[in-house]
Amino acid sequence: MNVMQQMQENLKEEIKNAVLTAGLATEEELPEVILEQPKDKAHGDYATNMAMQLARIAKKAPRQIAEDMVDHLDQSKGSIEKVEIAGPGFINFFIDNQYLTKLIPTIMEQGKEYGASNIGKGEKIQVEFVSANPTGDLHLGHARGASVGDALCHILDKAGYNVSREYYINDAGNQIHNLALSVQARYMQALGKEFPMPEDGYHGADIIEIGKVLAEEHGDKWADKPEAEQHAFFREYGLKYELDKLAKDLESFRVTFDHWFSETSLYEEDKIVPAIELLKEKGYIYEEEGATWFRSTEFDDDKDRVLVKQDGSYTYLSPDIAYHKNKLDRGFDTLINIWGADHHGYIPRMRAAIQALGYDAETLEVEIIQMVNLFENGEKVKMSKRTGKAVTLRELMEEVGIDAMRYFFVMRSADSHLDFDMDLAKSESSDNPVYYVQYAHARICTMLKQAQEKGINYSADYDASLLQSDKAEDLLKKLGEFTQMIADAAENRTPHRVTQYIFDLAASLHSFYNAEKVINPDQLEETKAKLALMEAVRITLANGMDLIGVRAPESM
RNA sequence: GUCCCAGUAGCUCAGCAGGAUAGAGCAACAGCCUUCUAAGCUGUGGGUCGCAGGUUCGAAUCCUGCCUGGGACGCCA
Numbered sequence: 001m002n003v004m005q006q007m008q009e010n011l012k013e014e015i016k017n018a019v020l021t022a023g024l025a026t027e028e029e030l031p032e033v034i035l036e037q038p039k040d041k042a043h044g045d046y047a048t049n050m051a052m053q054l055a056r057i058a059k060k061a062p063r064q065i066a067e068d069m070v071d072h073l074d075q076s077k078g079s080i081e082k083v084e085i086a087g088p089g090f091i092n093f094f095i096d097n098q099y100l101t102k103l104i105p106t107i108m109e110q111g112k113e114y115g116a117s118n119i120g121k122g123e124k125i126q127v128e129f130v131s132a133n134p135t136g137d138l139h140l141g142h143a144r145g146a147s148v149g150d151a152l153c154h155i156l157d158k159a160g161y162n163v164s165r166e167y168y169i170n171d172a173g174n175q176i177h178n179l180a181l182s183v184q185a186r187y188m189q190a191l192g193k194e195f196p197m198p199e200d201g202y203h204g205a206d207i208i209e210i211g212k213v214l215a216e217e218h219g220d221k222w223a224d225k226p227e228a229e230q231h232a233f234f235r236e237y238g239l240k241y242e243l244d245k246l247a248k249d250l251e252s253f254r255v256t257f258d259h260w261f262s263e264t265s266l267y268e269e270d271k272i273v274p275a276i277e278l279l280k281e282k283g284y285i286y287e288e289e290g291a292t293w294f295r296s297t298e299f300d301d302d303k304d305r306v307l308v309k310q311d312g313s314y315t316y317l318s319p320d321i322a323y324h325k326n327k328l329d330r331g332f333d334t335l336i337n338i339w340g341a342d343h344h345g346y347i348p349r350m351r352a353a354i355q356a357l358g359y360d361a362e363t364l365e366v367e368i369i370q371m372v373n374l375f376e377n378g379e380k381v382k383m384s385k386r387t388g389k390a391v392t393l394r395e396l397m398e399e400v401g402i403d404a405m406r407y408f409f410v411m412r413s414a415d416s417h418l419d420f421d422m423d424l425a426k427s428e429s430s431d432n433p434v435y436y437v438q439y440a441h442a443r444i445c446t447m448l449k450q451a452q453e454k455g456i457n458y459s460a461d462y463d464a465s466l467l468q469s470d471k472a473e474d475l476l477k478k479l480g481e482f483t484q485m486i487a488d489a490a491e492n493r494t495p496h497r498v499t500q501y502i503f504d505l506a507a508s509l510h511s512f513y514n515a516e517k518v519i520n521p522d523q524l525e526e527t528k529a530k531l532a533l534m535e536a537v538r539i540t541l542a543n544g545m546d547l548i549g550v551r552a553p554e555s556m
Numbered sequence: 557g558u559c560c561c562a563g564u565a566g567c568u569c570a571g572c573a574g575g576a577u578a579g580a581g582c583a584a585c586a587g588c589c590u591u592c593u594a595a596g597c598u599g600u601g602g603g604u605c606g607c608a609g610g611u612u613c614g615a616a617u618c619c620u621g622c623c624u625g626g627g628a629c630g631c632c633a
Binding site for chain 1: 558559560561562568569570572573575576577578579580581582588591592593594595596597598613614625626627628629630631632633
């Protein structure tokens with residue numbers, strides 16, 4: 001808890017005491033103290049709506065209650081400078097913000113750790129994200145999922161959760177057979193033979209590439225082998241090639257995983273039958289029309305779901321249940337799955353499975369990432385997975401750069417559609433928010449460097465009374481909010497809050513920069529105080545950017 | 557037909573578990589570089605928060621219905 005949070009707690013405690021000593025409510029009746037930061041500075045630093053909340057309990061007019069509260073408020077505590085009653089019964093607090101200067105030494109001391117808290121109390125959370133099928137290149141939707149998932153993991157980690165990041169590899173179903181057939185076709189074609197692509201084949205450029213590589217490395221030695229042998233080979237080769245590519249692309253994109261979990265391993269280690277057996281013991285399984293059904297309607301699903309088809313093979317749901325059981329067996333308190341919008345219909349049956357396995361429905365959280373539309377030259381870029389003409393993650397990385405992508409993909413709340421403006425993302429101007437933020441960081445670095453060249457050394461031990469301007473106070477307040485902002489973003493699973501925060505902090509920095517000269521050898525002590533402030537802002541900006549996978553450049 | 561998400565300034569979006577006169581950025585307009593990077597700053601204009609009801613001291617926020625856009629509803633994965 002930093003000094004700002006400490007101050008807020010003290011203030012809340014004082015408000016509570018005032019209500020109790022004024023006899024307006026009993027301890028039990030007392031609602032939670034809500035402290036808000038008014039948008040208008042004329043309304044003070046903090047305000048509480050306690051008087052309005054108490055109106056019914058105390059059976060008095062809110063303004064009267066507010067007056068009673070203020071009479072019983074001990075203003076010597078909680079750094080209160082002035083109190084006002086306003087509007088329908090708000091109590092506005094004007095705080096002596098001198099305490100904020102204590103933030104700077106804290107931030108400088110904590111460095112990369114600044115912003116960390118223990119709100120997660122070590123809760124074990126597993127985040128499964130991306131999990132794209134190893135049958136083609138990663139495209140825009142995956143890029144957004146990767147950006148959001150990775151940012152969320154960093155945020156949760158910072159907020160004191162114990163995070164494990166996982167990628168589920170769908171390497172067992174029909175689609176892998178199709179991959180094998182597609183690779184086979186491209187291989188044959190690379191050898192100059194006529195060979196049709198399978199019905200649901202994968203038309204991506206990557207598969208054509210595999211065919212070429214195979215033809216070069218192996219010549220035509222596979223062309224006349226028995227079908228089964230060919231399929232096994234192409235399957236294995238294709239899978240390995242695709243997986244290596246996925247991992248490499250994601251790593252370039254600064255996204256890494258703790259575990260790559262193979263669906264096939266569920267078969268090999270015989271995890272599926274026992275999972276279904278367990279549900280059967282609990283009475284959620286029945287047979288009908290030659291198939292095995294999961295009675296998911298017990299848990300609010302629209303209809304029951306088939307687990308084993310008439311032909312004896314599993315539906316996708318079966319290994320998925322086994323997989324989630326496996327996750328839970330590994331001792332995670334909470335599972336977060338990050339899925340594309342096209343999978344949202346799948347949530348109720350998965351939730352039902354979690355409950356059938358004996359866990360609370362809330363154990364599984366599914367964050368849905370809405371679609372991304374790509375715009376170039378003001379026009380929507382059409383995408384088609386079928387023809388393989390989708391814009392890939394790698395292409396986009398090369399064209400617009402990783403920083404801009406990472407920033408843009410988490411910039412909006414995940415559950416709203418995202419228009420990705422290529423021209424804006426590529427532009428090196430202040431219109432581009434990622435440059436705006438990075439520029440703020442680079443500007444500070446330049447100042448610190450120049451101070452150093454002039455032989456001016458700053459430290460956490462500075463004269464705080466020299467930081468009195470409104471612009472400096474704005475910066476300090478913003479710095480103080482960092483830890484709480486991360487905690488909120490973690491609890492609400494809203495990584496986009498981080499981009500908003502660093503954008504606002506950058507704006508405050510630019511504003512300060514234009515209003516005040518930092519380095520002034522004639523005012524050495526003031527210069528040192530400002531440099532300390534700059535360093536604190538720099539650390540906070542860098543930490544914020546780190547959370548969303550954006551680089552903090554020292555010069556631009 | 558059922559379900560999910562969205563509808564806020566000309567455009568793209570915030571609005572944190574109802575709170576004061578609804579906020580940013582872009583675009584428009586007017587200013588600021590002999591001074592630490594103008595990739596920046598300052599100011600102005602711009603809104604029936606899709607529509608209609610309801611809940612209450614108070615609703616962009618919660619509830620109901622409707623309209624519009626997108627997506628999902630397989631013994632596919």
